[in-house]
Amino acid sequence: MRIVSGGIQHETNTFSHQPTTLADFERDSGCGPDFSGGQAVFDRYRNTGTIHGGYIDAADVLEFDLIPLICAKAQPSGVVESTAFDTILNLFLDRLSETPAVDGVLLDLHGAMVTAACDDGEAPFMEAVRERVGPDIPIIATLDLHANITQRMADACDVIIGFDTYPHVDMRARGREAGELLVRMIRGEVQPVQAYRQLPLLTMPPMQCTLREPMQSLMQNVFRMEDEPGVLTATVAMGFPFADISAAGVSCLVTTNNDAALAEKKVEELAGWLWDLRDELQPQLTPIDEMIEFAATHDGPIVYADGSDNPGGGAPCDGTVVLRALIEAKFQNAVVGILHDPETAALAHQAGVGATIEARVGGKTDDRHGTPIELPAYVRALCDGHFVHHGPMNQGVVGEFGPMALLLVGGVEVVVSSNRKQLLDREMLRVIGVTPEHRRLIVVKSAVHFRADFGECATHILDADTPGIHRPDYANYDYQNLRRPIYPLDNVTVDFGG
Incomplete structure (x- = not known):
């Protein structure tokens, strides 16, 4: 079994005047200026608390061939220049084309990248990979808890698995989970069906912390949902509010084993839990x-x-x-x-x-x-x-x-x-x-x-x-592209699960 992995990670603050360049990715990726894959990725990430650390764990335990193609990242800053994005994507696609007999793909992405060409930076990356491998090769993407997830992202991948923690101390576990689920898909043991919801809700980082309430109790409910029969995984993405894009904000996904009705029911339930906490999720400074x-x-x-x-x-x-x-x-x-x-x-x-x-x-x-x-x-x-x-x-x-x-x-x-x-x-x-x-x-x-x-x-x-x-103060930002109405900037009435 041959599984390729890789991706590009960037959290884009569109209110920053500092563009993110190819040189930024070359400096911060840690795998050399040529974005080396293969052994360079194993050397950097084996036995580490990272997504690729988890991919490697899964490969060791389940004995599949993991082929890391590229793992590019840059420190959060302003909009990613098109040259940087295109260079990294084309490197990934070229290496993917040179890899024969691929059975599955693991994408290590962030979910809140904005490029000069696209507000939804990850979707073009996912779609290009999907086009290259075809409709039958399963793709699982791992995303940050701050991802601004879109319908395009959900449509491009079979499964999206987001971090459960902020601080992000579960990256290795989520990478391992993704690798294990992908193997089950390749073996035909499960047939994932994914449901997605976007809420008209913005939240700020301090109260997104899963070490404090209300997020601590919310995530306990998410874990209990994942233990229910038929549910494969559930994701809460609290969004990145410092991106002035239409899709910024909270979303959630639930993936079931070949049960679309259950997925829709559970994602509506999860969205309702989040919406009920909207007032508690606003920070005090x-x-x-x-x-x-x-x-x-x-x-x-x-x-x-x-x-x-x-x-x-x-x-x-x-x-x-x-x-x-x-x-x-x-x-x-x-x-x-x-x-x-x-x-x-x-x-x-x-x-x-x-x-x-x-x-x-x-x-x-x-x-x-x-x-x-x-x-x-x-x-x-x-x-x-x-x-x-x-x-x-x-x-x-x-x-x-x-x-x-x-x-x-x-x-x-x-x-x-x-x-x-x-x-x-x-x-x-x-x-x-x-x-x-x-x-x-x-x-x-x-x-x-x-x-x-x-x-x-x-x-x-x-x-x-x-x-x-x-x-963490909405009054600090002049949103021009954010979808409206959205809470707490506007009065919003919505009935999830009703």
Whole structure:
């Protein structure tokens, strides 16, 4: 049995002015500038907490030949340039054509990609693969919980399996599930029938977190549904609201074994559960001054999640609003990170540990996340930025920040890096000499993913009320292409399951 795998992953923030280029994919994919498949993918992802880690697990257990063709990804940012998308798609299709006797396809996609040519970035990829392999070869796609799933996507694949967790700690399990289900399809043991629903509903990242209510209880209901006779898998996609496209928002799918009526009944039931939670899924934010007052009188470590500047959602990750407030308040024993500031990192490396540099920190990308802070800063530590994820998310995957520096300004430590990455793993601070458990306050450039690892040590977690292109506040965005009416922007009446 021969199964090919691969795909392109990008979460596109259309409110970002930074286009996503082919060079971004070449830098972030980790399999060489030629997007090597085959052994390069096995070497990078075997025994890791990733979708391809799960594909490889399934291949090992079920003894099928897995042939990874390409695994391309770039950090979330603005619209993907057509040259980048076309190059990666054509590489995948060319390698697919060169692979004989393919029995099935596993597509490792995100679901919230927007390209210069198409708001629904994944659908053309899926459709091109379907056209190449024909109608009889089964295709399963794995998508992120933030996917803006469309009917085109659902029609192009036999099955879509979405992540069940946010933070995304179940990627390996979902990849394994996809591989196992595809084998059952190839053997003729099951005949999946998939039903899809899109809700007139937008939600923001903080309350999409499956470690807190109401998502925690919702997902328990989803798991119980998946245990019912005839149900093969169920997916809740909470959507990515920072994409001004028609399809942005919540959707769900249920796949049954050759029972279309059951699939329709169950997806309507699932949509109803989601709709009933619409008011509970709206976030509450804590202003900076309230956070500082709270942190000064409570034991740490307290985590302040600056999700508005979250690079995991396309933000520049060099915002200075919280840092400036902490410096002005003369706050003690705080660390802010990780700011994407190659210029400051290079200056610190030139000066060396123990030097004091005249720094111009952050605020270099745009004017929506704060202005640069000019100040003397003590260089406490330097490193090359090479680390391995130790936390539950992406466990085992090698990461590269490039040259990093730990700066000290009064009682505030600032971590700067040369590459833009979300702070979601304590190892990302340990690599530069910071022990997060020993800090009173940790300001993370992250919305939710940090909870997977930092949640174990945090005494309190507060969602930041800060400016930025990933701010969880609908008033921050001028939607022009989003379908309307949609809740909570509009009054909407709908009766799922009625």
